[in-house]
Amino acid sequence: MPFTLATWNINSVRLRAGLVEKLLREEAPDVLCLQECKSPVEKIPAEQFAALGYGHMIARGQKGYNGVAILSKLPIEDVGDMDFAGLGHARHIAGRLENGVTIHNFYVPAGGDVPDREANEKFGQKLDYLTEMRDWFHGDRPEKSILVGDLNIAPREDDVWSHKQLLKVVSHTPIEVDHLGQTQEAGRWVDITRQDIPDGQLYSWWSYRAKDWDAADKGRRLDHVWATADISNAGHSSRILRDARGWEQPSDHAPVFATFDL
Known part of the structure; x- marks a missing residue:
């Protein structure tokens, strides 16, 4: 039975609960994975989402920062979480x-602004997090x-608006990409989005700093959908809902979708 999955850094699930509802109503993925929920689990508006058919939720949260949640129409069992790099952050759930x-x-972790672990502790934490993954x-x-999820790295040259200009910018530096x-290699993960859309510029994030994000189009593909090699051929119909970046009071990320025939 096929199911459609979406991933979205919502940048506050309580502030943008209405946008989550809009996505659930209009796009109706079977499973929606949210990041940067910025909410304790008990304050996530789960009842609003359950009313739309998403009666299953598993989540990890903390006040004001981080936070991950999975909303599902389908029954889903909580099978745990990992605290990579010992940060004590709500950054993973399975x-x-x-x-x-x-x-x-x-x-x-986003990694701060300076791509140097000696000068910027957050960058070191990001690299350590990925190493432990x-x-x-x-x-x-x-x-x-x-x-x-929001992996906070745009790995390919065509995952950013300018490879040359972003080589020293956190999210596209060679050490992060490596x-x-x-x-990815350790888990034999297949990038489903690029399996489906192998060529061309592709973005899921546009900075709030741009006066006209759509016209400037200086995006990065920070949000990803991967699958293990044993089921990667079941993935298809990948897309990024760019329009969501233009909704009222939007997240700076757009949802990424894929369908799996499993």
């Missing part, structure tokens, strides 16, 4: 559907799994 597919929802996948290689690549 759920298992009744068909045996495990969904990992990640919010990788890599080691985890090496030690416990995932199967029949999907990994989604760390993400090692993490």
